[in-house]
Amino acid sequence: MKTLQKVTLAIALITLFASCQSSTDIKQVLSNKDTRKEIMDTIANNSNMSKEMMEAMMNSKDGKMMMMENHGTMMKMMKDNPGMMQSMMTGMMETCKSDTSMMSSMCKTMMGNQQMMDMMQKMKGKNMDMNKMKGMNKMK
Secondary structure: OHHHHHHHHHHHHHHHHHHHOOOOOHHHHHHOHHHHHHHHHHHHOOHHHHHHHHHHHHOOHHHHHHHHHHHHHHHHHHHHOHHHHHHHHHHHHHHHHHOHHHHHHHHHHHHOOHHHHHHHHHHHHOOOOHHHHHHHHHHO
């Protein structure tokens, strides 16, 4: 009788444990358009998750190719439309004022990019309106 109780208890515990296990099929979750959009919106609205997503994309062959294509397209658009570039820069600066994580990340990226540093040196050399750049100090 005790052996039967032990076997029954063992079966009950195994069944309970098995029923608690949830295996989420990622493809199934992402196949739902609403769920996928909610996931993307959540990532887009969280600076840490966005950074992780960018890193994941840069580590992916297809993601890196897409980013390079977008970069080229964006550079051409900014060259063709300086007003758009100014608007984007102003928007980024405004966002950085309230998001110190983004500001820190952007500064690190700029400092690590030789083209960006060269461009800043040219701006400084041409005595461009540096008062706009001085506004960055107020963001700290």
